[in-house]
Amino acid sequence: MYRFLLTPRWLGLGALMGVAAAVMVLLGNWQLHRYQERSAINERIDATAQQAPAPLASVLPGPVGTAAPADAAWIRVTVTGRYDPANEILARGRTVDGHVGFEVVTPLVLADGSAVLVDRGWVPPAPGGALAVPDVPSAPSGQVTLVGRVHLSESQPDSVTRREGRLETRRIGVHRLAEELPYPVYGAYLLAEEVGPGLTEIPIGHENSWQNAGYVVQWWLFAAMAVIGFGWLARREAHPHSPEDRDRAAKPLDRVAAADAEGTGVLP
Structure with missing residues (x-):
């Protein structure tokens, strides 16, 4: 019944859907990584706000062109x-x-x-x-x-x-x-942290991690839709429901029967 899946047309469609689903899963994984990174930054901003201030030299390395470590942020x-x-x-x-x-x-x-x-x-x-x-x-x-x-x-x-x-x-x-x-x-x-008259304190904004979480769900849903869509198309081909689908699926069989009735064994 599903032997048609081995035809070049269906093999090509299956490969295309598989590649598309794989790419969308990878994009979802990348957005998940960004969500985790941004969530960690937000947690760090909130956690460090409650800490007592430490001496500058204990947090940052010497000033001779040395880059600050990433964990010194905030x-x-x-x-x-x-x-x-x-x-x-x-x-x-x-x-x-x-x-x-x-x-x-x-x-x-x-x-x-x-x-x-x-x-x-x-x-x-x-x-x-x-x-x-x-x-x-x-x-x-x-x-x-x-x-x-x-x-x-x-x-x-x-x-x-x-x-x-x-x-x-x-x-x-x-x-x-x-x-x-x-x-x-x-x-x-x-x-x-304290600014003088005429100056506005620079706010420390939180990262929009939930936007990345939304993208994760979106890409993974698209990947699932690609796989499900291929399965739906295959089942529709194997089990046609509408009269038009049944007629289309029956045409090759009718042609075979006509050829056998004429005794040629060759499709017209």
Whole structure:
């Protein structure tokens, strides 16, 4: 009854459906991996928020061009030093609460002469457009002690320019920015937990892991539909239900019977 499955047409269709189902299963597995990664990040953000701040040097390696380890992300640290407003950095095109502006990143020079970049907060642009140089509140003078969350260096760092006495960039790529600074810099920067007047705290957004979970279900359903669809087509071919299907399936048999009745044994 199902011998037709061995014909070239059905073998080709089966191979096509099998490959499509396999690809969709792999895509679902990849989305599952992304879901797990993003869920782990969200759990880490929540867990580290409850921890007491640790000294900076116990979390990040030395500042001589060393990349920060991935497990240092979002840890609360405390550090003491003096801000260096002469080398302040503006990161343009940054969005907070749906508004585009600048993040103000100021080096904090430590007692040993090294520095860590501190994101002091967000400011809106000046009137005239999203790229208009903002009015930036001055950094506190003298020695300060602050608490911040470790933010890993952003990938694909943009070019760095200087405008009106400040460095300016699109992304906060620590290693690229360190090339413009006169002291060694730690390989990650800090999001200040407390910001001064005129600045908006940078929110730490959670990853949208449930979007990936939805894609997992979607791809696996598509894979199941491909397999089930092939089985449905095969069963429909073997067990036609409509009169048209039965007539189509019976035509080859009628032709064989006609040939036998004529005694030729050859299909017309």
